Amino acid sequence: MTFEWEWIPKLAQGLPLTLQITFTCVAIGIVLGLLLALGRVYGHRLLRGICIVYIQFFRGTPLLVQLFIVYNGLPNFGITLTALQSGILALGLNTAAYQAEYFRGAIQAVRGGQMLAARSLGMSLPQAIRFAILPQALRLVLPSWSNEFILMLKYSSIVFTVTLLDLMGQGKRIASRNAKTFEVFLVVAVFYLVLVLIVSTLLRLLEKRVSIPGLGAPSEHR
Amino acid sequence: MLLRVEDIHKQYGKDKVLCGVSFGMKKGETKVIIGPSGTGKSTLLRCINRLTPADQGRVWLEEEEITHTRASINKIRAQIGFVFQSFNLFAHLTALGNVRIGPLKVKGMKKDAATKLAMEELERVGLSDKADAYPAELSGGQQQRVSIARALAMFPKLILFDEPTSALDPELIGEVLEVMVSLAKEGMTMLVVTHEMGFARAVADEIIFMENGVIVEQGEPKQMFTNAVHARTGEFLNKISELYGETSE
Numbered sequence: 306m307t308f309e310w311e312w313i314p315k316l317a318q319g320l321p322l323t324l325q326i327t328f329t330c331v332a333i334g335i336v337l338g339l340l341l342a343l344g345r346v347y348g349h350r351l352l353r354g355i356c357i358v359y360i361q362f363f364r365g366t367p368l369l370v371q372l373f374i375v376y377n378g379l380p381n382f383g384i385t386l387t388a389l390q391s392g393i394l395a396l397g398l399n400t401a402a403y404q405a406e407y408f409r410g411a412i413q414a415v416r417g418g419q420m421l422a423a424r425s426l427g428m429s430l431p432q433a434i435r436f437a438i439l440p441q442a443l444r445l446v447l448p449s450w451s452n453e454f455i456l457m458l459k460y461s462s463i464v465f466t467v468t469l470l471d472l473m474g475q476g477k478r479i480a481s482r483n484a485k486t487f488e489v490f491l492v493v494a495v496f497y498l499v500l501v502l503i504v505s506t507l508l509r510l511l512e513k514r515v516s517i518p519g520l521g522a523p524s525e526h527r
Numbered sequence: 528m529l530l531r532v533e534d535i536h537k538q539y540g541k542d543k544v545l546c547g548v549s550f551g552m553k554k555g556e557t558k559v560i561i562g563p564s565g566t567g568k569s570t571l572l573r574c575i576n577r578l579t580p581a582d583q584g585r586v587w588l589e590e591e592e593i594t595h596t597r598a599s600i601n602k603i604r605a606q607i608g609f610v611f612q613s614f615n616l617f618a619h620l621t622a623l624g625n626v627r628i629g630p631l632k633v634k635g636m637k638k639d640a641a642t643k644l645a646m647e648e649l650e651r652v653g654l655s656d657k658a659d660a661y662p663a664e665l666s667g668g669q670q671q672r673v674s675i676a677r678a679l680a681m682f683p684k685l686i687l688f689d690e691p692t693s694a695l696d697p698e699l700i701g702e703v704l705e706v707m708v709s710l711a712k713e714g715m716t717m718l719v720v721t722h723e724m725g726f727a728r729a730v731a732d733e734i735i736f737m738e739n740g741v742i743v744e745q746g747e748p749k750q751m752f753t754n755a756v757h758a759r760t761g762e763f764l765n766k767i768s769e770l771y772g773e774t775s776e
Contacts, residue, residue, distance in 0.1 A: 418615035421578055422674075426629040426681065427605025436632055440619045517619050519663025 308488055312479055316496055319475035326392055326461045326471065331454055333397030338404030345405065346412050347430065363402035369463055371395045376467045392464035400457050407453060411446035412438060444515050451508040455501050472496055529554045529716055530685055535574050535584035544570045546740040552718060557711040559727040560720045562737035563763065568720040572687045576607045588684065605633050608678030608686035612693050614670040616662040622649060622673045623658040629681045648676040652706050668699030672706055688719040724768050736760045
């Protein structure tokens with residue numbers, strides 16, 4: 306087994322793209338996922354139905370298929386997106402469905418009396434959600450949501466299939482030139498591992514920071 | 528009349544919980560609702576501020592009909608305090624935060640003013656030293672006192688108490704009842720579902736005995752304890768007094 310130092314800076318060139326895609330998608334997923342979860346829990350029948358169909362579609366079909374539909378399929382309808390746009394869109398829509406389910410679970414895990422208390426003070430439903438339910442649900446969701454974040458970091462690697470040179474794409478390019486596939490992808494794997502460890506450590510710190518005194522960290526409560 | 532309740536009916540599936548309940552309350556009165564569990568006392572309280580919609584019947588707070596479909600229910604609820612059996616303090620807020628959130632978010636009060644008001648209400652229930660504690664760091668009795676302060680901070684016209692001491696350890700009941708007694712004496716209008724006969728005897732203007740979704744009998748405590756018209760009322764009062772004692776004055 307022989308490694309070459311020059312792989313490292315080359316792979317590092319793919320890092321910004323991997324991070325950009327991951328963070329953008331997670332952000333899209335938070336916003337859209339939260340809306341889907343709220344629609345599913347508090348919406349009327351039609352809205353609830355729409356949310357469920359969305360969630361089932363994106364959880365029930367392979368991510369790679371979704372990416373290809375966006376990148377290769379949409380141009381048939383006159384919508385042509387760049388590779389990067391396609392990657393972010395597909396991954397963002399996909400993680401939104403998963404995040405929606407995590408958010409929904411957390412919202413429903415907040416005790417029913419909290420909503421009653423908020424409404425009895427004269428809060429409207431949106432106020433009650435904003436001031437009583439979400440602050441607790443978002444704390445509860447952190448451990449499982451962190452998992453989704455880490456998954457996105459790794460799943461972002463599929464964008465190499467639409468020609469993007471992210472960490473994975475760079476690895477593929479190096480490997481195709483020197484045929485040291487095993488060694489190159491071992492280094493790629495270490496890159497991802499380090500990223501995951503950093504992100505999960507940061508998220509665990511966040512979890513501790515926002516934990517409610519007297520209740521311990523949310524993860525201890527699940 | 529401050530509160531008028533007229534012919535309230537409520538049914539869960541085939542189970543008739545309330546079958547035509549009517550009564551009224553004047554400003555400053557304390558009324559205690561007693562009765563065996565499952566007779567719709569808690570449901571009645573929730574029908575009054577529409578946390579549970581009644582199937583039939585009407586409720587007025589002063590001139591405003593709460594049960595009217597066009598009633599601005601959030602505005603009305605802001606004038607009716609509600610104290611829950613299980614406290615239901617917001618778990619992510621300190622005692623101060625819990626008391627402050629109503630004035631701050633519902634009434635749109637400035638933060639400084641809301642904080643000052645909340646501190647005063649905490650003082651009133653004897654918990655100003657616990658302002659920065661979270662609910663999970665407080666005893667049940669302290670949590671319930673905070674929840675009373677939370678209701679008070681809205682300057683309610685009326686407070687509904689739904690078995691406020693039933694979830695408490697016996698040694699913690701007294702501190703909550705003490706606060707409630709002093710509120711009653713200060714002239715707060717209170718409708719209280721409870722088994723605490725000592726409290727009823729001490730401050731109730733009227734006791735309402737409910738069974739099977741109807742009011743069986745109502746009257747002044749003295750008359751109800753000594754001279755109940757219905758045999759069932761006397762029987763129930765005796766049993767409750769034996770079970771709960773009269774520790775709470």
